[in-house]
Amino acid sequence: MGLVKDKLYQQEDVQLATLAKALAHPARVAIIKFLLKQKACVCRTIVDEIGLAQATISQHLKVLKNAGLIQGTVEGTSVCYCIDYTALQQLLDLFDGLDLTTSEQCC
Amino acid sequence: MGLVKDKLYQQEDVQLATLAKALAHPARVAIIKFLLKQKACVCRTIVDEIGLAQATISQHLKVLKNAGLIQGTVEGTSVCYCIDYTALQQLLDLFDGLDLTTSEQCC
């Protein structure tokens, strides 16, 4: 999509869509859930947990990282991943902003 | 993805990912927001509002409909679309189920 098309959408809509897209795959949802549950969050552990190839998990982690949902810290040969609660909270706030109170069915 | 791979994921994770995927495009977020705001929700109005081709909007509406987020009722030559609050609430519930209280940063 070029520059013109980008102007079609409000920034907030793009934000919400981007965050939703990051969670638009069951593997990434599982990763987020696992990181929420787990304290230790070395990449290798995630690979064992989910059951996909290491390269694939690494790709999913990159998506989550780019969306700001997780962050990683190098620890020796490993990388420790954990939730970025700021972005996750932002996602929830955007959902709250939808305001479902107008629940008058029109059709 | 074949049958074996499907077993990799918990049903709840697939549900959340599917609903998130439906919102993973700014046009669809904009449509949902518009439908929440608007009472009148004829398809033609959405096309004018968003600024994409009619065929493209129809495709996005189909995605939202398949996800259960909206429903459509035929009214003469038009189709009246509106939010399905059940599915939208389900999405919010799934997010609430994530339980962010464990907010102890590990890295």
Place this chain on the structure above:
DNA sequence: TCTATTTATCGTAAAATTACGATGAATGGA
């Protein structure tokens, strides 16, 4: 009946996603 309007669907092209093996970089330990 004829025409205009609305909407879904088809066909299609371009781009993005997903998955994996292979490889390379970095580190820790023998």
Place this chain on the structure above:
DNA sequence: TCCATTCATCGTAATTTTACGATAAATAGA
């Protein structure tokens, strides 16, 4: 130093997404 482990990235193939024009179906109204 050498080897094993961990992780990111590259290259690639298959699939999905996205967008649009063209077209067909359905209805409302003249």
